[in-house]
Amino acid sequence: MKKILLLGGTGFIGSSIAEQLVRRGDAVIIPTRNRERARHLLTLPTVELVNADVHDGAQLDSLVRKQDAVINLIGILHGDFERVHVTLPRAVAEACARHRVPRLIHMSALNAGAGDRAPSAYLQSRGRGEAAVRAVADQTPSLKLTIFQPSVVFGQDDRFLNLFADLLRFSPFVPLGSPHAQFQPVWVEDVARAMVMCLDNPATYGMTYPLVGPDVVTLRELLERVMAATGHRRLILPLGPALSGLQALIFEHLPGKLITRDNVRSMSIPNTASMPFPAVFGHAHSLGDIAPAYLSASLGRARYSALRSAAGRKS
Ligand SMILES: NC(=O)c1ccc[n+]([C@@H]2O[C@H](COP(=O)([O-])OP(=O)(O)OC[C@H]3O[C@@H](n4cnc5c(N)ncnc54)[C@H](OP(=O)(O)O)[C@@H]3O)[C@@H](O)[C@H]2O)c1
DSSP, X not given: OOEEEEETTTSHHHHHHHHHHHHHTOEEEEEESOGGGXXXXXXXTTEEEEEOOXXXXXXXXXXXXXXXXXXXXXXXXXXXXXXXXXXXXXXHHHHHHHTTOOEEEEEOOTTGGGXXXXXXXXXXXXXXXXXXXHHHHHTOTTXXXXXXXXXXXXSTTOSSXXXXXXXHHHOSEEEESSTTOEEOXXXXXXXXXXXXXXXXXXGGTTOEEEEOOSOOEEHHHHHHHHHHHHTOOOEXXXXXXXXXXXXXXXXHTSTTOSOXXXXXXXXXXXXXXXXXXXXXXXXXXXXXXXXXHHHHHHHHHHHHHHHHHHTTOOO
């Protein structure tokens, strides 16, 4: 049984990784800012969910101490990128070095490699974060680092295709910003498997792996696939660059910030990779193999909860 600290383990990808680690028999510690919101993880037998502020040096030190490996998944799409994508990863790597933790897995994003040449503040911060953890690992022979850079990740609880499915339910048309943006969606279980498999594989030490699925699709094609899976055919209104920026500007001022101008800038370069999913982690599933089943099931769940609320019952 290995002891693994899973930072960001309460999220979409983290929950899949936690399940796969538990299946291997590992003991997993997951810090969170809100234990109540992450109750779904409490059913996993070898997971310990703890309230913690990982930005606090002393708390981070006590979490990292005596672990066999640390996986850092913490990331944001808007907000203080420097703090979350650069300062925190550097502090995590330094804590690993101080406590002689032998293994660090760092989650980044596709196109982060472009560093300060990247088109968005998000991608630039991802590049600086990678450089920061690499610098610590380069100075620390006992610390073996592996970095992952996924394209957009899909799966039953994703916030991307499911968001499209929700929009389609309520709107007769969809004004779509950045319709030609290209992605290579990768399944959450394939991402989780890669991150878990690499833990014990020396061939992955020091490596940076882009993680992509087999399909290259535009944002418009993704929306069309969601329409086909849910049976909600709607009019798509593709927006040009200026209107895509304006749409994002409006959303930036709404709660939840569905999209920001910085997100639009990230999408101005293809979110695709020249190499396929790394063979060392097996084979990546296609969007068509996985997404239609959960998207049509979400339709069923939405109908069921609408019927329940129409009948005045809580879901
Ligand atoms: N999903 C994708 O399509 C995709 C694609 C490429 C890269 N990635 C990267 O993969 C990682 C995981 O993605 P995800 O979709 O699983 O994200 P997610 O569902 O939003 O989960 C993010 C996790 O990070 C923690 N977190 C967020 N902001 C934090 C902060 N300021 N301080 C401390 N903890 C914070 C949250 O923990 P609590 O709220 O419990 O504290 C949560 O567990 C992220 O780094 C993301 O950028 C994701």
